[in-house]
């Protein structure tokens with residue numbers, strides 16, 4: 344790094360990656376994929392060819408063939424348990440724009456910048472909410488009625504599908 348701009352750019356990338364980007368891909372794992380038949384992790388069989396006994400079985404009992412094809416039971420249970428753990432916030436989570444040490448600085452300038460950042464995050468949450476309610480946006484308002492919440496800055500602890508932690512451990 345040669346300049347202050349380089350430092351700002353680098354810090355911005357690190358903060359984005361370890362906070363919002365991670366939250367967007369992590370905390371929806373269980374809400375979106377916790378029902379494995381909706382999103383099997385593997386296919387154990389090829390699509391049966393017409394005229395084979397496997398094809399006949401597919402025609403007569405598609406559910407049985409589907410269950411024989413997708414992830415096996417034990418791997419499914421392990422996978423669901425794993426993504427449930429990964430999708431949980433700890434009860435003492437500190438979210439982006441929050442501090443667990445209010446005395447972190449007495450300098451006015453960083454305090455003001457931190458306050459401005461918190462207000463910007465609240466605006467983003469409002470914007471996401473209004474986009475979720477905009478019926479013109481078909482990727483937000485579909486038949487399933489699951490609003491997008493992964494980039495809401497804050498959350499309660501637990502399995503909420505929302506909230507951007509200030510930092511991540513994995």
Ligand SMILES: [Fe+2]
Nearest residue numbers: 365369429513
């Ligand atoms: Fe993660």
